[in-house]
Amino acid sequence: MTSTASPNNAQSRPGTVFRVVSGNFMEMFDFFLFGFYATAIASAFFPSGDELASLMMTFMTFGAGFLMRPLGAIFLGAYVDRVGRRKGLIVTLALMAMGTLLIACVPGYATIGYAAPLLVLTGRLLQGFSAGVELGGVSVYLAEMATPGRKGFYVSWQSASQQVAVVAAAALGFGLNKWLTPAQVGEWGWRIPFFVGCMIVPVLFVIRRSLQETEEFMARKHRPEVKEIFRSMLNNWALVVSGMMLVAMTTVSFYLITVYTPTFGKSVLHLTTSAALIVTLCVGVSNFIWLPVMGALSDRVGRRPLLLCFSALAILTAYPALHWLVNSPSFAHMLEVELWLSFLYASYNGAMVVALTEVMPVEVRTVGFSLAYSLATAVFGGFTPAIATGLIEYTGDKSAPGWWMTFAAACGLCATLVLYRRQRLRGAETPAEGMAA
Template sequence: MPDIASREFDVKRAAFAATIGNMLEFYDFITYSFFATEIGHTFFPAQSEYGSLMLSLATFGAGFLTRPIGGIVLGIFSDRVGRRPAMLLSFALMGGAILTIALTPSYAAIGIVAPVVVILARMVQGFALGGEVGPTTAYLIEIAAPRNRGLVVAWQPASQEIAATVGALVGVILSSTMAPDMLQAYGWRVAFLLGAVCLPFGIWMRRTLPETVSHGEHVAGQVESSSHLALARRHLRVIVLAVMILASGTISTYVTQYMTTYAKNTLHVSPSLAFTVSLVSNGLQIIGAVLGGWLADRLGRKPIMIWPQLVVLVLTYPAFLWIVRDPGAWSLLFGFGILSFIGSLPFTAFYAAFTEALPQNIRGGVFATIYAVAIATFGGTAQLVVTWLLHVTGDPLAPSWYLLLAAAVGIVAMSLMPETAPVKTGEK
């Protein structure tokens, strides 16, 4: 096995192998939100369009219920057994769930069994994804040289955005080449199966990863018992702030992913334009995530967290006002694109800061658990909350209210996070 301490391995290849698995898992998880309307019609027939969509989104939310369990189980597993076994297990579970959803017959064909199977598959997906992010982020921090940690860790959120971009691209192609009835009948299944085709490659890539957790030696980050109390207090503060920041980022991410459905159902634009907006927005978030990591290595974690978040807070309502008043291609692409790009900058810096603040022997488990709890609480409900707000108020600006609240909470917590960047702390 390659020696992590002496860097006798290709960091770029290892980072790619870790994050391509992460990307494939997020592709299938996010694809569900893109095709929420079509999946609702397939598995959750209801008396109204609103009822069918809400049942579909509730099933999307079911995947978040098991995320904390997956975060705890697979996160601790990664700390005790290793990062690579945990990442392989989460990937295999996700693959089985993907195939199950893609191949389950409709409600019209097998009745109540169809939604039950889909809900169970979503719960398995949630368990797998809950245990994915913590070990992967810990792994990226551990293979990176201190001066490049932000940039290497940037591929965690960037891989998620790559997944969303590919999902949106698939949506654009399918919605442009298929009639609406074909898209509803089986087009969304094609999108899922395209992700499943990549599963063997992802498993092979992850099997080649070098391990970063050594159980025969003193684990970096452990401390003497006399300092446990002070360390616990410090970590508790960081963990609380991390939950607040993750809540902010999660709401922003999942409301953004919901914009495909929002554009189709609320603004009544064509499906192809709706998917194009998601494609452009997610593509810009890839650039923003990588740029955020690069800047965080050079300027510090906190400046890259705080200033872009402040800009998002200022621009969110005007951008939505423009989009709602003139829901054309230019306003949608530019408005959502700018918010997506600027909003993606702070969270790479946060990923690096939070992971660096945790000792290695608890890093995977704590990050996975906190991430999964925040995602389950706020990500699993974000799209339901937005749909409900739109329904009860009838105001197409309702998503901006939720985003503003999330951005405000995020900037307060970011301003209180400790600075961990080697360029600021002097670590080499």
């Protein structure tokens, strides 16, 4: 590990950012595909005389992957904090690839019966286990390689890479809907993007293998044993729970405006599939622009002001925006509402991810971040498509998903107040790290 190859070498930083977030792109690409093609997957693996029941089963399988995230955060996170960031990121990519290949290749229910949904569920569980530490590993790596005073900007590229995945998946889906008939997409066309993902994996392995370990980790003299890491997590359980609440706003809004958007556009607003995918693509572009901008702004004004401001705006506007949309559905109105929600999400998340790396104890930074993030995704975000679908069915209110986002934003607001009060009491607030009041 020579210093010339170090991630802290200014000349190598853009390339290092690209290498570290490349696997993060793959993870999100696969997750989005499952949501984008929920209707086709429901028909292939969860046939039912009730279309709603079939769709709900698909979304529950999608959400089941998130239940594995906390386990991945604990076991893989402890591995990363023990042996290094680089090795951990390679392991997570391998597990993600296995899950994607399984989903792409499994025959449908009509061919192998109940084994089909069980194998798809296994693929989702593998993806969820690896994802449990992927975001944390990438975020911690970027935080540790960042230049002083620019940590928010660098860490924001973790989330920005996800938006590239949204754009790529939506663009691929839009192309398939133009080239194939709806029947062809539903029967076999939906598998094509999954195979594309499988073909990208070898390239990503080559890219990630060239990563160097961060200087901050290499300089650390004490590498905690697994039992020390677990003990620290137990001692800091309140911090992990507060971190989970902080992430709730991010994960709910993210899956609401990306994974659930195509289904919402088609099933609720009765727009065309192409229209819903174009909106999703635009949301991904919007997120990609705002995330680094707000990450950089948080370096100047602090994390806390942005977190408070945009969680409050989400509380005030999420439901009214969706209510206006469902009462006047159109492509233009859906685009306007989704871009507003995108702005709220990206502005909050641009400050949130780096804030979460800063509040975690340094010796268990990866497992602490990953556990808080994974619990939030498992409890709140991962089941957002299923919860949104269920809320609409139960209440009869097509804008009911707005209440779910409002609740998540309230969690984020409360967590921000608790965490920064805790930081102030501990005397850990430093403007250089974005902890300005």
